[in-house]
Amino acid sequence: MLGKRFALQGVLVAALGLVTGTASADGISIPHAVHKLKNGMTVILSEDHSLPLVAVNVSYNVGSRFEANKRTGFAHLFEHLMFMGTKRAPTGAFDQWMEATGGSNNAWTSEDRTDYFDVGPKTILPLLLWLEADRLRDLGPLMTKKKVDAQREVVRNERRQTGENTPYGKVEFRLPELLYPEGHPYHHPVIGSHEDLEAATVEDVKEFFATWYDPANASLVVAGDFGQAETLDRIKSYFESIPSRGAPKDPKAPGFPEGASTLKSVVRETLEDEVELPKVIMAWQTPKHFGPGDGELDLLGNVLSGGKASRLYKALVYEQKIAQSVEAVQQSGTLGSRFVVGVLARPGVPLERIEKAIDAELQRVRTKPVSAEELTRVKNVVETDFVARLEGVQQRASILNMYQAEVGTPDYAERDLERYRKATADGIRAVAEQWLRPDARVILRVVPKGKKP
Amino acid sequence: MTFKYAKHALLLATVLSTACGGETAETKPPAVAPPKPAPATPPAAEADPLGPRPNVDAPPPFTPPAPTVFRTANGMTVWLLERHALPMVAIDVALPIGSTSDPAGEGGLAWATASMLDEGAGSRGALDLARAIDQLGATLGATAGTDRSGVSLFVLKRNLGPAFDLLADVVTRPRFDATEWKRVHELWTNDLKSRTREPRAVASVVASAALYGADQPYGHPVSGTLASAAKIDLARVKRFYQANWRPDQATLVAVGDVTRAELTAALDKAFAGWKAPAGPAAKVAPLAEPKGARGRLIVVDRADAPQSQITIVRPGPTVADPDAVVAGRANIALGGSFTSRLNLDLREEHGWTYGAGSRVSTMRQAGTIGLSSAVHTENTGDAVKAMLNDAEVYATKGLTPAEVDLTRMMARVDVVQAYEHVASTATLLGNDAALGLPATYEAEAALRRDSATKADLDRVAQRYFHPKDAIVVIVGPQAKVLSQLAQVEGLPKPEFFDAEGNPRAAK
Numbered sequence: 001m002l003g004k005r006f007a008l009q010g011v012l013v014a015a016l017g018l019v020t021g022t023a024s025a026d027g028i029s030i031p032h033a034v035h036k037l038k039n040g041m042t043v044i045l046s047e048d049h050s051l052p053l054v055a056v057n058v059s060y061n062v063g064s065r066f067e068a069n070k071r072t073g074f075a076h077l078f079e080h081l082m083f084m085g086t087k088r089a090p091t092g093a094f095d096q097w098m099e100a101t102g103g104s105n106n107a108w109t110s111e112d113r114t115d116y117f118d119v120g121p122k123t124i125l126p127l128l129l130w131l132e133a134d135r136l137r138d139l140g141p142l143m144t145k146k147k148v149d150a151q152r153e154v155v156r157n158e159r160r161q162t163g164e165n166t167p168y169g170k171v172e173f174r175l176p177e178l179l180y181p182e183g184h185p186y187h188h189p190v191i192g193s194h195e196d197l198e199a200a201t202v203e204d205v206k207e208f209f210a211t212w213y214d215p216a217n218a219s220l221v222v223a224g225d226f227g228q229a230e231t232l233d234r235i236k237s238y239f240e241s242i243p244s245r246g247a248p249k250d251p252k253a254p255g256f257p258e259g260a261s262t263l264k265s266v267v268r269e270t271l272e273d274e275v276e277l278p279k280v281i282m283a284w285q286t287p288k289h290f291g292p293g294d295g296e297l298d299l300l301g302n303v304l305s306g307g308k309a310s311r312l313y314k315a316l317v318y319e320q321k322i323a324q325s326v327e328a329v330q331q332s333g334t335l336g337s338r339f340v341v342g343v344l345a346r347p348g349v350p351l352e353r354i355e356k357a358i359d360a361e362l363q364r365v366r367t368k369p370v371s372a373e374e375l376t377r378v379k380n381v382v383e384t385d386f387v388a389r390l391e392g393v394q395q396r397a398s399i400l401n402m403y404q405a406e407v408g409t410p411d412y413a414e415r416d417l418e419r420y421r422k423a424t425a426d427g428i429r430a431v432a433e434q435w436l437r438p439d440a441r442v443i444l445r446v447v448p449k450g451k452k453p
Numbered sequence: 454m455t456f457k458y459a460k461h462a463l464l465l466a467t468v469l470s471t472a473c474g475g476e477t478a479e480t481k482p483p484a485v486a487p488p489k490p491a492p493a494t495p496p497a498a499e500a501d502p503l504g505p506r507p508n509v510d511a512p513p514p515f516t517p518p519a520p521t522v523f524r525t526a527n528g529m530t531v532w533l534l535e536r537h538a539l540p541m542v543a544i545d546v547a548l549p550i551g552s553t554s555d556p557a558g559e560g561g562l563a564w565a566t567a568s569m570l571d572e573g574a575g576s577r578g579a580l581d582l583a584r585a586i587d588q589l590g591a592t593l594g595a596t597a598g599t600d601r602s603g604v605s606l607f608v609l610k611r612n613l614g615p616a617f618d619l620l621a622d623v624v625t626r627p628r629f630d631a632t633e634w635k636r637v638h639e640l641w642t643n644d645l646k647s648r649t650r651e652p653r654a655v656a657s658v659v660a661s662a663a664l665y666g667a668d669q670p671y672g673h674p675v676s677g678t679l680a681s682a683a684k685i686d687l688a689r690v691k692r693f694y695q696a697n698w699r700p701d702q703a704t705l706v707a708v709g710d711v712t713r714a715e716l717t718a719a720l721d722k723a724f725a726g727w728k729a730p731a732g733p734a735a736k737v738a739p740l741a742e743p744k745g746a747r748g749r750l751i752v753v754d755r756a757d758a759p760q761s762q763i764t765i766v767r768p769g770p771t772v773a774d775p776d777a778v779v780a781g782r783a784n785i786a787l788g789g790s791f792t793s794r795l796n797l798d799l800r801e802e803h804g805w806t807y808g809a810g811s812r813v814s815t816m817r818q819a820g821t822i823g824l825s826s827a828v829h830t831e832n833t834g835d836a837v838k839a840m841l842n843d844a845e846v847y848a849t850k851g852l853t854p855a856e857v858d859l860t861r862m863m864a865r866v867d868v869v870q871a872y873e874h875v876a877s878t879a880t881l882l883g884n885d886a887a888l889g890l891p892a893t894y895e896a897e898a899a900l901r902r903d904s905a906t907k908a909d910l911d912r913v914a915q916r917y918f919h920p921k922d923a924i925v926v927i928v929g930p931q932a933k934v935l936s937q938l939a940q941v942e943g944l945p946k947p948e949f950f951d952a953e954g955n956p957r958a959a960k
Contacts, residue, residue, distance in 0.1 A: 346643060
């Protein structure tokens with residue numbers, strides 16, 4: 001029943017082939033076994049005894065793209081409310097009991113998913129599972145206005161701290177609105193608006209819980225130092241009797257074509273912010289996570305901005321000396337991704353000049369394949385990062401659940417890595433040409449206060 | 454899928470400038486008013502499917518492994534911790550010189566020197582060196598802190614040999630090319646300008662200057678100020694390197710899938726030509742008593758800011774102080790965990806902030822206790838009052854029994870987690886080596902931390918966490934916060950500083 005067990009060393013053999021262009025045929029896998037509970041909940045167990053630590057990751061298939069009209073920020077607000085207590089574990093007890101026994105926890109929300117994770121000494125596992133089962137079973141109906149109000153204020157301060165009072169932080173609020181049309185599930189920022197956060201009601205919370213926090217919509221990973229048979233028995237006794245209404249229907253992106261950008265022209269805007277140096281951000285809609293071209297765009301991000309020898313750094317920072325810093329990254333999502341280029345100007349350099357310089361480099365990658373040396377370089381960097389991410393129990397748990405959510409199986413590490421191994425110079429060029437179009441993109445500028453033209 | 458909104462605020466970024474303290478406990482426990490324990494079994498007619506809350510056994514003991522220590526022919530010390538589970542290696546070349554070695558008025562010299570090491574070394578210029586590192590899939594970086602400088606390398610074992618040669622070039626044969634320096638200096642200056650717009654960084658700069666005095670070793674930021682950076686030229690950087698980057702001062706820490714024989718072979722090949730100059734290494738000037746601790750209120754104006762960044766600092770233990778690790782554990786309960794007194798009070802009870810916490814930074818000649826939070830502007834006065842009060846109650850009444858237990862449990866697992874990644878382990882050991890601590894330090898510290906009693910913790914809390922005479926720094930909209938601060942009992946009259954840590958007249 002427990003199926004495959006791999007030695008941890010097996011996780012990383014792929015890395016051994018990694019030197020100057022010689023791709024290894026060795027496989028890569030994160031040891032794990034998958035079980036399905038009767039109520040539809042997915043359970044993934046990944047055993048590894050190198051340190052006496054254990055991590056639990058519970059992922060719910062709900063993120064900001066699932067939010068109702070005028071309820072932006074709700075999935076994330078709900079994430080905070082998941083710590084607000086039940087009859088068995090009253091408000092505050094989740095954290096208190098966990099920390100009192102050496103554990104810690106956190107959670108995050110994206111456009112697509114909400115992830116809860118706990119980590120602690122190996123002896124804590126029964127408590128972690130009990131607490132996670134308790135809140136999935138009972139939290140929603142016990143919600144009160146007082147609990148909602150408390151976390152509403154915390155979240156509004158999170159919005160201030162991470163966005164409004166941080167240089168360039170407002171970009172994250174505005175970019176999704178410019179990049180995706182109204183009605184698109186990615187149109188609004190994950191954290192939502194103050195106005196909508198203010199408007200959230202207890203009834204909203206209860207309904208959200210009943211709809212999305214269903215065992216059939218959740219996947220539980222345990223990673224680290226534990227015994228599988230005993231743990232599976234415990235998980236069954238805690239979780240299997242939680243009733244399910246069946247997996248809710250994923251709303252996807254109604255009315256918006258998959259595999260095609262909705263941008264048809266250049267969208268421009270300038271923001272003022274409490275910043276020293278002006279910045280230009282360019283963004284495109286690109287293929288979804290694990291879709292054709294997604295891996296190539298990861299590599300292209302590295303070609304453009306990974307290290308001093310990368311295209312944008314070398315041209316704009318090192319040679320022309322017009323930019324302070326550069327970044328280029330594929331941010332992958334379930335419905336679609338976005339490719340974002342951001343460049344900070346040096347003092348006195350007009351943003352027109354920065355944009356022209358970026359465009360020149362983008363034109364090069366659209367028209368001419370990257371060199372063999374560059375391709376090897378970025379593959380090696382990406383592959384090493386890939387392997388390094390598997391080092392900690394918490395990350396391993398998170399990655400297994402990411403595969404489960406995105407491709408329906410946790411057993412995907414090898415195929416994920418294969419995407420980079422198989423990428424070709426012309427494949428990268430073709431993807432850049434197809435997706436990073438000069439005539440269909442967002443160009444957002446951030447300028448110091450009072451400097452808006 | 455990229456944007457994560459954490460439930461917990463990251464518990465405090467650095468309160469003071471990048472310290473390299475032995476004990477920077479920004480960790481973890483209970484509260485002013487700990488939540489009432491829930492009934493273990495709710496009164497229900499039906500059997501609870503979950504049953505009672507499971508008991509948690511005490512975690513198994515974990516003693517940090519001590520690295521093997523040996524010396525190379527050229528006088529370099531080596532600390533090796535073998536970890537063969539995964540085919541990766543992390544290296545940290547650690548030197549005991551940091552911003553405390555910066556000459557007066559030349560803050561940032563150690564930092565600028567480290568920054569220049571990978572801008573061309575050995576036979577390669579800056580770009581070729583970067584390409585060569587990337588080609589191996591390796592990461593290599595050089596930087597300085599308050600008491601240390603260092604170069605770190607992370608690489609898959611398969612590529613260790615060639616990566617080791619590049620590391621040796623960077624450490625022992627930097628080119629200090631004038632063209633590269635011009636660019637680095639310009640980028641550096643622009644970053645310093647940008648720092649003036651970041652509330653947390655500004656609070657850190659101002660708090661250090663106020664606590665130690667801007668002209669004192671720990672009083673200036675590691676990366677310097679606009680004024681000091683303007684004074685530093687390449688000749689000074691070269692001289693600083695010659696005087697301080699020498700093998701008899703260096704410890705090379707290696708953690709991961711490498712044996713002593715493999716490491717020795719690599720060292721003999723790559724580092725053999727590195728010789729110490731004649732004469733003894735420079736000594737770090739002794740630090741005067743922190744002179745700032747007089748009880749001050751400092752306001753840095755950030756007009757229209759939606760939040761105030763509050764930072765409260767006072768002197769703490771040095772790294773050599775036996776109380777340092779006990780203070781690190783005690784800090785868990787005041788502000789080093791999600792359920793700490795500060796976070797529960799400011800965030801969970803009042804909703805004034807996304808997070809509040811405290812941190813102990815221990816350095817070779819100094820230490821700092823820092824409390825901080827970013828709060829909604831309209832709650833600035835309330836939050837300052839609450840933070841001062843929480844710290845005072847903690848210092849005078851000590852820890853609750855629950856906090857004593859919780860800090861022990863959290864500190865125990867922290868030690869295990871510190872050894873989960875080869876790169877973080879190498880950094881931890883590199884810090885120890887640079888600070889002159891023995892290779893057995895982590896094991897001894899873990900024991901001392903674990904065995905501290907309530908009396909020990911209470912004594913340390915009283916000695917180090919009382920906010921009387923602490924310095925309160927507010928980075929926020931002056932026009933909105935002054936009247937609130939005037940309402941907080943016991944706060945002195947405000948002084949006004951600029952974002953670079955200089956006093957200025959009120960606006």
